Amino acid sequence: MDKTILDKINRFTRRKLSEDEVYVFSVILCDNDIDRDCERFSDSALETLKERFIGKTGIFDHNISTVNQNARIFDTELVTDLSRKTEYGENYRYLKAMAYMVRTDDNKNLIAEIDGGIKKEVSISCSAAKRICSVCGSDKNMASCNHIKGRKYGGKRCHTILEDITDAYEWSFVAVPAQVNAGVTKKYSEADTVKAQAVADISAADDELRRDIRKLAYFTGGRAAADIASLSASKLSTQELIEMRRSLEKQCSNSGTGLQLEYSEAQDGQTEFFSMKQEV
Numbered sequence: 165m166d167k168t169i170l171d172k173i174n175r176f177t178r179r180k181l182s183e184d185e186v187y188v189f190s191v192i193l194c195d196n197d198i199d200r201d202c203e204r205f206s207d208s209a210l211e212t213l214k215e216r217f218i219g220k221t222g223i224f225d226h227n228i229s230t231v232n233q234n235a236r237i238f239d240t241e242l243v244t245d246l247s248r249k250t251e252y253g254e255n256y257r258y259l260k261a262m263a264y265m266v267r268t269d270d271n272k273n274l275i276a277e278i279d280g281g282i283k284k285e286v287s288i289s290c291s292a293a294k295r296i297c298s299v300c301g302s303d304k305n306m307a308s309c310n311h312i313k314g315r316k317y318g319g320k321r322c323h324t325i326l327e328d329i330t331d332a333y334e335w336s337f338v339a340v341p342a343q344v345n346a347g348v349t350k351k352y353s354e355a356d357t358v359k360a361q362a363v364a365d366i367s368a369a370d371d372e373l374r375r376d377i378r379k380l381a382y383f384t385g386g387r388a389a390a391d392i393a394s395l396s397a398s399k400l401s402t403q404e405l406i407e408m409r410r411s412l413e414k415q416c417s418n419s420g421t422g423l424q425l426e427y428s429e430a431q432d433g434q435t436e437f438f439s440m441k442q443e444v
């Protein structure tokens with residue numbers, strides 16, 4: 165484990181924890197796309213949430229016996245995925261959090277579950293002081309306008325932009341079956357309280373990016389290039405991984421159009437097979 169990670173964790177602990185004592189994982193807390201309630205967080209709201217969620221404790225509420233199974237966020241990162249656009253045409257951004265748990269006998273099974281890549285659903289609660297109408301820009305907390313959420317105006321779906329985050333209360337973790345990919349759901353518990361839920365795929369996104377990078381690097385320079393790319397990718401943040409993949413994609417698309425890579429890796433992780441086929 166990177167020493168800076170342990171240093172960040174130890175800012176929140178009563179005594180210094182060692183690497184063996186902690187379990188570190190990542191979750192996606194929320195993003196900037198329009199959710200099924202026709203609402204989204206503004207960029208500045210995401211920036212505020214990024215600050216506010218550091219140090220916040222999350223709970224695992226799928227089981228009553230998991231009282232001791234809590235985790236704390238020790239770092240957050242706003243990730244821009246330039247390969248994906250939001251419904252309203254901006255770059256897709258999401259708030260990623262790094263969390264830790266102190267390893268105990270009680271949470272052994274839970275850690276094994278997370279390690280096993282079982283998808284988790286995260287819900288967050290926060291307050292937004294402003295709810296901006298996407299059509300006319302009026303603050304719905306101050307005065308209502310005539311625009312209806314979900315209805316199209318000039319071809320664009322009317323939605324509410326959540327802004328001016330005044331507080332972030334909690335995040336919680338619920339186990340969901342892997343095949344349920346519900347996306348973002350959100351509920352109000354009070355007039356000014358927002359509960360957002362996002363599917364958090366534990367570290368799987370980073371792993372997938374690393375696989376893509378290895379694959380693309382292999383295409384540009386063979387096994388040696390793939391090995392070098394894997395080595396550098398192992399130390400990169402999600403944002404950096406996305407950028408690296410994009411630059412490799414660019415290199416690949418310059419060297420041929422419509423090429424589709426086929427890649428497979430043997431069980432031992434040593435042998436890999438690549439083949440190219442021309443798309444027709």
Ligand SMILES: [Zn+2]
Pocket residue numbers: 297298299300301302309310311
């Ligand atoms: Zn309006």
